[in-house]
Amino acid sequence: MAWRDLLLSGDPWSERLGDAWRGFRARKLADRNFRRRAAAFPLTRPIARRNANALFDLTAGFVYSQILKAVVDLDLLGKLIDGPKTAGDLSGALGLKPKAAEQLLNAAAALDLVEARRDGAFEIGSLGSALQSEPGVRAMIAHHDMLYADLADPVALLQGEVGGTRLSRFWPYAAGDGGAVGDEEVAPYSALMHESQSFVADDVLDVVSFGDRNSLLDLGGGEGAFAEAAATRWPHLRIGLIDLAPVAARARARLAAAGFPDSRIDPRGGDFLAGVDGAKADVVSLIRVLHDHDDETAVKILRVARDALTPSGEVLIAEPLAGMRGARRVGHAYFAFYLMAMGSGQPRTSDEISELLAAAGFGRVNTRLTRGALPIGVITARRAGEGPIWRD
Numbered sequence: 318m319a320w321r322d323l324l325l326s327g328d329p330w331s332e333r334l335g336d337a338w339r340g341f342r343a344r345k346l347a348d349r350n351f352r353r354r355a356a357a358f359p360l361t362r363p364i365a366r367r368n369a370n371a372l373f374d375l376t377a378g379f380v381y382s383q384i385l386k387a388v389v390d391l392d393l394l395g396k397l398i399d400g401p402k403t404a405g406d407l408s409g410a411l412g413l414k415p416k417a418a419e420q421l422l423n424a425a426a427a428l429d430l431v432e433a434r435r436d437g438a439f440e441i442g443s444l445g446s447a448l449q450s451e452p453g454v455r456a457m458i459a460h461h462d463m464l465y466a467d468l469a470d471p472v473a474l475l476q477g478e479v480g481g482t483r484l485s486r487f488w489p490y491a492a493g494d495g496g497a498v499g500d501e502e503v504a505p506y507s508a509l510m511h512e513s514q515s516f517v518a519d520d521v522l523d524v525v526s527f528g529d530r531n532s533l534l535d536l537g538g539g540e541g542a543f544a545e546a547a548a549t550r551w552p553h554l555r556i557g558l559i560d561l562a563p564v565a566a567r568a569r570a571r572l573a574a575a576g577f578p579d580s581r582i583d584p585r586g587g588d589f590l591a592g593v594d595g596a597k598a599d600v601v602s603l604i605r606v607l608h609d610h611d612d613e614t615a616v617k618i619l620r621v622a623r624d625a626l627t628p629s630g631e632v633l634i635a636e637p638l639a640g641m642r643g644a645r646r647v648g649h650a651y652f653a654f655y656l657m658a659m660g661s662g663q664p665r666t667s668d669e670i671s672e673l674l675a676a677a678g679f680g681r682v683n684t685r686l687t688r689g690a691l692p693i694g695v696i697t698a699r700r701a702g703e704g705p706i707w708r709d
């Protein structure tokens with residue numbers, strides 16, 4: 318914005334100054350000589366270095382992800398659990414020549430997954446320890462080969478020219494084939510969802526309380542990991558689960574093996590868009606369900622949820638949100654492109670979800686973020702006159 322426009326604009330002063338500052342900064346950062354001077358001047362050097370590193374990280378991100386994938390596929394961290402090892406010690410177990418094992422270890426050290434010791438051996442590093450404790454994150458990384466294949470030409474994907482993506486085959490219900498899927502089609506995605514619940518269920522249950530609730534209905538509840546976590550934390554709860562028939566059958570078998578009879582958690586097969594067969598619950602949960610669907614279907618699901626609530630009941634939505642403070646890349650970058658490749662749905666801001674809730678007849682909406690490594694938006698809404706359910 319030119320200074321003349323700045324003075325004449327009718328916008329508030331703070332906005333005008335902000336716009337002018339951003340325009341000035343963008344022009345300066347586009348000037349290579351300015352950046353060189355900033356990198357040489359002691360006071361601006363740290364900022365210049367930080368910006369250069371951030372740009373390089375964006376440039377090299379795909380390579381980092383592929384190194385991470387090799388670390389997971391070869392179970393490098395699992396092989397270091399017992400203690401430090403050299404490239405020579407590991408090359409046989411990794412199935413790599415010693416030089417390649419050394420290259421992988423050095424790359425993993427540069428990414429803080431492992432740490433190089435003075436004696437030439439390597440041990441697990443700070444990010445490696447975190448990754449080793451999260452089987453769900455490892456399962457996601459292993460599954461990313463499909464996403465990367467679908468993203469090979471991102472412009473074609475944006476132009477809608479990439480049909481029959483691998484992710485659309487991995488998630489058959491995304492194409493509206495929910496009724497026609499069998500166990501073979503649901504097994505891979507259901508297993509991935511079950512594993513990745515390790516960083517969802519407990520985090521969500523940490524920010525809500527079901528102490529004064531008697532019943533929970535988990536729509537699209539997968540193999541029952543969230544239901545099981547809720548039943549463990551709140552033993553008085555009666556829990557129902559609805560998912561596509563072959564997924565519900567998997568949930569039933571898994572929950573029975575874990576010692577939860579139907580009287581505690583009752584999974585039923587069905588299409589949640591067709592209603593819930595008269596079921597009523599104090600809480601209806603949609604965990605990582607809404608973002609799989611376009612707005613029209615999402616509102617239909619919310620209406621089904623609303624009809625399934627007892628008069629003072631509430632809907633509980635938990636999924637990664639777009640525009641989360643401190644985690645902006647999760648929504649508009651990662652999940653937006655993931656769901657685009659899958660062919661259905663989108664990550665939404667809490668305001669966008671509030672609009673869908675309003676369209677489905679919900680009133681008081683409350684949003685929180687979980688506190689774990691991958692923040693998840695936890696949104697509750699109810700029909701009328703009830704207090705909040707948040708734990709203080």
Ligand SMILES: C[S@@+](CC[C@H](N)C(=O)[O-])C[C@H]1O[C@@H](n2cnc3c(N)ncnc32)[C@H](O)[C@@H]1O
Binds near residue numbers: 606
């Ligand atoms: C992304 S997964 C989330 C599963 C689980 N809530 C979790 O967080 O692990 C979405 C789930 O919705 C189920 N689903 C999709 N369309 C459905 C439909 N029309 N009726 C019932 N379940 C459906 C899928 O089978 C899948 O288990």
